[in-house]
Amino acid sequence: MYREIIKDLRQWKDKTRRKPLLLTGVRQCGKTYIIDAFARECFKNYVYINFEASENLSAVFEYDFDVKRIITEIERNLKVKIIPGKTLVFFDEIQECPRAITSLKYFCENMKDLHIVCAGSLLGVALKKEQISFPVGKVNRLQLYPMSFKEFVIANDRNDLIDVFSKWPIDRAIPELYSVPMMKLLKEYYIVGGMPEAVKTWIETHDIDEVEEVQNEILNDYADDFSKHAPASDVPKIRWIWDSVPVQLAKENNKFVFSHVKEGKRSAELEDALQWLCDAGLISRTELVEKPEIPLSGNADKTYFKVYMSDVGLLRAKSMIAAKTILEESALFIKFKGTFAENYVLNELISAGKVPYFWRSGNSAEIDFIFESDGEMIPVEVKAADNTQAKSYRQFCKKYNPGKGYKLSQKNIAENMCENTKTYSIPLYLAWNIDHYN
Numbered sequence: 001m002y003r004e005i006i007k008d009l010r011q012w013k014d015k016t017r018r019k020p021l022l023l024t025g026v027r028q029c030g031k032t033y034i035i036d037a038f039a040r041e042c043f044k045n046y047v048y049i050n051f052e053a054s055e056n057l058s059a060v061f062e063y064d065f066d067v068k069r070i071i072t073e074i075e076r077n078l079k080v081k082i083i084p085g086k087t088l089v090f091f092d093e094i095q096e097c098p099r100a101i102t103s104l105k106y107f108c109e110n111m112k113d114l115h116i117v118c119a120g121s122l123l124g125v126a127l128k129k130e131q132i133s134f135p136v137g138k139v140n141r142l143q144l145y146p147m148s149f150k151e152f153v154i155a156n157d158r159n160d161l162i163d164v165f166s167k168w169p170i171d172r173a174i175p176e177l178y179s180v181p182m183m184k185l186l187k188e189y190y191i192v193g194g195m196p197e198a199v200k201t202w203i204e205t206h207d208i209d210e211v212e213e214v215q216n217e218i219l220n221d222y223a224d225d226f227s228k229h230a231p232a233s234d235v236p237k238i239r240w241i242w243d244s245v246p247v248q249l250a251k252e253n254n255k256f257v258f259s260h261v262k263e264g265k266r267s268a269e270l271e272d273a274l275q276w277l278c279d280a281g282l283i284s285r286t287e288l289v290e291k292p293e294i295p296l297s298g299n300a301d302k303t304y305f306k307v308y309m310s311d312v313g314l315l316r317a318k319s320m321i322a323a324k325t326i327l328e329e330s331a332l333f334i335k336f337k338g339t340f341a342e343n344y345v346l347n348e349l350i351s352a353g354k355v356p357y358f359w360r361s362g363n364s365a366e367i368d369f370i371f372e373s374d375g376e377m378i379p380v381e382v383k384a385a386d387n388t389q390a391k392s393y394r395q396f397c398k399k400y401n402p403g404k405g406y407k408l409s410q411k412n413i414a415e416n417m418c419e420n421t422k423t424y425s426i427p428l429y430l431a432w433n434i435d436h437y438n
Contacts (some may be wrong), residue, residue: 404422
């Protein structure tokens, strides 16, 4: 299946200042698949080492960090030939071999011609837990996320729709010829999400029960990771927080409240468990910015935040919302409909390289997301239906005068002025193409 990150991998391959590449991402988001595809496309041969499955190869790194010796021993043990410039070496689940992580510094300094890619599903967790010495400045980094909506559309053999919308003009209304299939695909994306195995199962079977079986297996695997990789004292807390995410998102004021995780528990007792889930990539958090000035990161309130799941399909499965409820837009779904739209847009923004925050003025006004772009502050208002009468958006524009902003909803495409802010109203299914309208 097509993944946008393949473009970044090709660029990395030919970089003059290339370093070993570290690819991170939540477990089962497709890291091994995309590196395998990249290797077969761009290299003469390919050496794959999974430190979780081949623990004995960790011994190769125990003696010293002489990279020539390390490569020679890998060749001998795997009966392969490694040729710098022609071979891709892939260290998978590298967090299981801390000395392999340290060795990247020496590969960077002493064997620049060799292409090395490393991946780790729980690397962020391992670095903190094991206090691993990370080779700062000696690696290039890329992050892989679950499949975006654009990738989902392409996987469903509708690349034609992506081509149509890649350069769609803001002043041309979108006809039903294109809007109807895109809205249908977006509903399916809310159901299936972007975990590659779930997407593959959907494409091959179009059987929702089979998709849900895959999603529940993934959720169970994540829960198993809590027990295997988290400190024993934190495991119950991690489960409480993990189980509370859908409930907290469903609240009208969806600020994350620690006391709602478990009665009687305070933030000091649960913060480490929340951070574990963030480090594992399972959740994302957006922080409040009350005074939106550049840089936003310097004005964020780290104690006031919302928490979202990394995949909207897993959010649906974990919330136990029936696919039929989404497909038929049941009245029972109204309360949670906005939550899905918000979580979906957040994930699209993150996969596009944005760092979203949110703005709230007391209890009277809120902007779902704001992010920085080229020194500008960009507000994003999300509406699950076609009602775009956003008083909060107008209030924000009047008070802070951003040059441009976005309203995402089920409404057709348009451009207008809100106070002095050029505002692009675009359908939710075009969140992946937000940068085209600027």
